[in-house]
Amino acid sequence: MPDLAAKPVATSDGELAALFQLSLEMLCIASTDGFFKRLNPAFQNTLGYSQQELMARPLVDFVHPDDQESTLRELHKLAEGQPTIRFDNRYRCADGSYRWLSWTAVPDSHGQRIYAAASDVTSRRHFEDALRESQRRYRQLLEAITTYRYSVEVRDGRTQFTWHSEGSLVATGYAPADFEADPYLWFNMIHADDRELVRRELRRVLANQDVPPIEHRIRHKNGQVRWVQDTIVLNRDERGRLIRYDGLVQDITERKRVEKRFRRLLESAPDAMVVVDGAGRIAMVSVRTEKLFGYSRQELLGRDVRCLLPERLRAGQGQDCFSSSAPSTGIAMHDCRDLYCLRKNGDEFPAQIFVSPTEGDDGVLLYAAIRDISEHREAQARVAQRTGQLAQLNAELSGALAALQATNEQLVNTQLQLVQAAKTETVGRLAAGIAHEVKNPLAIASLAVEYLSSRINSDCQTVEAITELQQAIKRADVAVQGLMRFARPGKPNLKPGDLKAPVETALLMLKRELALAHVTVTREYDPSIPSMRIDASSIEQVFINIFMNAIDAMPHGGKVTVRIRVARPPVPETDCDLLRGGSFRPHDTLVIAEVEDTGVGIPPEKLPQIFEPFFTTKPVGKGTGLGLTVCRSIVKLHGGTIAIANCAAGGVRVTIVLKGMETYASQEESPDRGR
Amino acid sequence: MPLKKKVLIVDDEPALTSLLRANLEATGRYHVLEENISRFALASACAFGPDVILLDVAMPEMDGGDIASQLKNEARTRDVPIVFITALLASEETPLGGVMSGGRRFLSKPVSVAEVIECIESITGEKST
Numbered sequence: 152m153p154d155l156a157a158k159p160v161a162t163s164d165g166e167l168a169a170l171f172q173l174s175l176e177m178l179c180i181a182s183t184d185g186f187f188k189r190l191n192p193a194f195q196n197t198l199g200y201s202q203q204e205l206m207a208r209p210l211v212d213f214v215h216p217d218d219q220e221s222t223l224r225e226l227h228k229l230a231e232g233q234p235t236i237r238f239d240n241r242y243r244c245a246d247g248s249y250r251w252l253s254w255t256a257v258p259d260s261h262g263q264r265i266y267a268a269a270s271d272v273t274s275r276r277h278f279e280d281a282l283r284e285s286q287r288r289y290r291q292l293l294e295a296i297t298t299y300r301y302s303v304e305v306r307d308g309r310t311q312f313t314w315h316s317e318g319s320l321v322a323t324g325y326a327p328a329d330f331e332a333d334p335y336l337w338f339n340m341i342h343a344d345d346r347e348l349v350r351r352e353l354r355r356v357l358a359n360q361d362v363p364p365i366e367h368r369i370r371h372k373n374g375q376v377r378w379v380q381d382t383i384v385l386n387r388d389e390r391g392r393l394i395r396y397d398g399l400v401q402d403i404t405e406r407k408r409v410e411k412r413f414r415r416l417l418e419s420a421p422d423a424m425v426v427v428d429g430a431g432r433i434a435m436v437s438v439r440t441e442k443l444f445g446y447s448r449q450e451l452l453g454r455d456v457r458c459l460l461p462e463r464l465r466a467g468q469g470q471d472c473f474s475s476s477a478p479s480t481g482i483a484m485h486d487c488r489d490l491y492c493l494r495k496n497g498d499e500f501p502a503q504i505f506v507s508p509t510e511g512d513d514g515v516l517l518y519a520a521i522r523d524i525s526e527h528r529e530a531q532a533r534v535a536q537r538t539g540q541l542a543q544l545n546a547e548l549s550g551a552l553a554a555l556q557a558t559n560e561q562l563v564n565t566q567l568q569l570v571q572a573a574k575t576e577t578v579g580r581l582a583a584g585i586a587h588e589v590k591n592p593l594a595i596a597s598l599a600v601e602y603l604s605s606r607i608n609s610d611c612q613t614v615e616a617i618t619e620l621q622q623a624i625k626r627a628d629v630a631v632q633g634l635m636r637f638a639r640p641g642k643p644n645l646k647p648g649d650l651k652a653p654v655e656t657a658l659l660m661l662k663r664e665l666a667l668a669h670v671t672v673t674r675e676y677d678p679s680i681p682s683m684r685i686d687a688s689s690i691e692q693v694f695i696n697i698f699m700n701a702i703d704a705m706p707h708g709g710k711v712t713v714r715i716r717v718a719r720p721p722v723p724e725t726d727c728d729l730l731r732g733g734s735f736r737p738h739d740t741l742v743i744a745e746v747e748d749t750g751v752g753i754p755p756e757k758l759p760q761i762f763e764p765f766f767t768t769k770p771v772g773k774g775t776g777l778g779l780t781v782c783r784s785i786v787k788l789h790g791g792t793i794a795i796a797n798c799a800a801g802g803v804r805v806t807i808v809l810k811g812m813e814t815y816a817s818q819e820e821s822p823d824r825g826r
Numbered sequence: 827m828p829l830k831k832k833v834l835i836v837d838d839e840p841a842l843t844s845l846l847r848a849n850l851e852a853t854g855r856y857h858v859l860e861e862n863i864s865r866f867a868l869a870s871a872c873a874f875g876p877d878v879i880l881l882d883v884a885m886p887e888m889d890g891g892d893i894a895s896q897l898k899n900e901a902r903t904r905d906v907p908i909v910f911i912t913a914l915l916a917s918e919e920t921p922l923g924g925v926m927s928g929g930r931r932f933l934s935k936p937v938s939v940a941e942v943i944e945c946i947e948s949i950t951g952e953k954s955t
Contacts, residue, residue: 468955586913587884587913589913589915590912590913590934590935590936591839591842591935593935593936594839594842594911594913594935594936594937595839595841595842595845595936596936597936597937597938598845598846598936598937598939599845600843601848601849601938601939602848602852605849605852624936628936709915
């Protein structure tokens with residue numbers, strides 16, 4: 152054999168043509184419009200047509216009608232430049248028979264021509280078909296022996312003859328011969344509880360009525376109870392009379408078991424469960440569904456599921472909810488909220504419906520769980536109401552708490568006042584006792600002085616001594632009277648007067664003490680001090696106290712400034728603070744007395760207590776702690792105010808504000824008013 | 827020379843009564859009896875027959891009010907004017923010769939001789955007119 156691979160063989164059209172003619176494979180060139188252009192003799196040998204006959208008609212004309220569409224599709228692909236790797240179709244032969252051809256084809260680069268080779272695979276195809284047929288028959292055979300068929304001949308509504316298939320052996324354990332031997336076997340093997348059902352249905356059949364498949368239990372020959380489904384088809388003659396019925400008995404024990412398990416699952420669900428078939432009919436319901444909607448199972452099965460919805464919801468939301476186009480994942484629940492459902496008695500109730508579509512053997516099934524949320528809604532409403540009530544109660548509580556706090560504050564204040572009052576009362580009683588005890592010796596001293604003065608000659612020094620004694624007695628009396636006033640502050644004896652007079656009297660009384668303490672007094676009196684209604688002796692006592700305090704605050708000497716000024720309305724803002732607590736009217740003219748010392752001042756933390764009884768900043772034995780308390784009582788009885796503050800430059804300033812008799816109101820009443 | 831007016835002073839302070847007595851008698855117009863024990867006030871009054879009684883209020887055993895009641899219940903003393911001299915009232919509460927509630931008069935301790943005389947005179951003057 153020549154070594155063809157060693158050196159390339161030069162090919163020519165002639166050589167190719169020879170190979171083309173000699174090939175046992177069917178080789179051809181076709182146009183993309185579907186005509187054979189050139190064929191080798193193998194075509195003629197296989198199909199029996201001449202080359203002219205094959206080239207005269209579109210090639211698809213020779214193709215089996217069932218394969219023409221796929222053949223044209225393949226041609227189209229080739230015209231677009233895609234090669235055919237393997238494609239089988241049937242060609243009609245000249246004798247009318249068909250042969251299977253298996254094609255391989257490539258288009259040329261211009262998409263004008265197709266180069267194709269075909270093999271006759273008819274015998275292989277036949278073999279494959281035979282195999283398939285053999286398998287089909289095997290299945291049929293298997294089915295024939297496991298599916299139990301029977302036929303019952305009927306005439307004039309009465310059973311004439313019964314035939315049972317071999318499948319009865321598998322389904323019931325009994326052979327056809329057993330049924331022939333015992334004509335009542337078929338009925339006796341039916342479970343006692345189901346016989347009535349079967350009898351009833353068969354009566355309907357014999358009355359020429361179609362019946363739905365009957366599901367009932369049988370006792371297998373081996374003793375087991377098995378579920379079967381008996382599907383009965385009626386055969387009638389041309390006049391419509393029943394002549395025969397054929398039954399197909401299928402063992403559905405497994406299905407029933409699954410169903411039972413499913414039913415148990417369905418019934419154990421806390422919601423009302425409804426299974427809906429692809430047509431929207433109710434296929435299964437749980438007991439809870441019956442109870443919730445008031446329908447019996449029989450009433451519900453087969454009905455449009457939308458009967459569970461109020462009329463107004465059946466088209467829109469309801470339709471969507473039970474639509475099988477809902478996601479068919481089978482896991483994700485399709486949640487239709489805020490729906491209402493309708494009971495048999497026409498009552499509506501709010502419901503939540505969860506729908507899960509699942510694809511099964513019988514198409515898409517919808518599993519719907521329906522939950523009555525009336526109670527939930529009511530609970531929600533109750534919660535909302537309760538929340539509201541709570542909020543209100545809370546607000547009330549807050550209010551009550553605030554009131555309580557205010558009351559508590561008031562109580563604390565009252566308590567403080569009570570303590571203060573109790574203290575004051577004790578002090579008052581004490582003061583009255585002291586006053587009584589002091590007044591008797593004072594009376595004696597006073598009478599003794601009078602007695603002495605009537606008996607001395609006009610010795611200057613003696614007279615002076617007696618006068619001083621008289622003044623001392625008077626001062627002591629004033630002090631005791633102050634104590635008594637504190638104990639029993641009576642109404643002041645108000646008389647028209649000038650504030651300067653009691654101030655000067657007080658200074659005169661303390662002349663000696665001021666001198667001994669090296670305290671100088673500066674007076675700054677407004678020349679236009681109006682007349683006022685005062686109890687001069689009380690006011691004297693006030694100033695005596697204030698001056699005594701000033702002297703005590705300046706043990707090494709110092710200066711006391713006494714200032715009396717007038718503030719006519721409108722009162723300057725700087726003086727407004729001084730008016731608090733007084734009984735002033737807007738148009739009062741105010742007389743303001745200020746006493747400033749250059750002493751040590753009062754520790755700021757002690758200022759708030761300065762007017763309290765028995766409060767003193769003086770050393771032990773120096774003060775009673777009553778002076779300023781009495782001062783405040785007196786000033787208050789005059790309708791005025793008293794304030795004490797430290798001066799910026801050191802020392803203390805006592806400010807007393809009293810009402811002048813001239814008032815702006817009286818000026819308003821003058822005839823000039825309104826000009 | 828007019829008759830001296832008889833003044834009974836009832837007070838538990840002997841120093842006070844004796845000084846008041848000395849001051850009043852120094853004027854030469856009064857005859858004064860002191861009584862320092864309150865329970866003997868009525869007896870002294872009955873025995874002495876005063877024109878006016880100066881009566882302290884706060885005293886041990888019997889107070890001025892009780893004594894005044896006794897005096898008012900006794901026929902011999904019923905019409906004798908009483909002036910209370912007390913340490914329980916402040917001077918401004920007892921205007922000179924002021925008639926207080928129940929027609930009683932009050933003087934506040936310490937009292938000056940002049941005030942006492944003025945008071946005695948105003949009472950006895952009223953009485954005499």
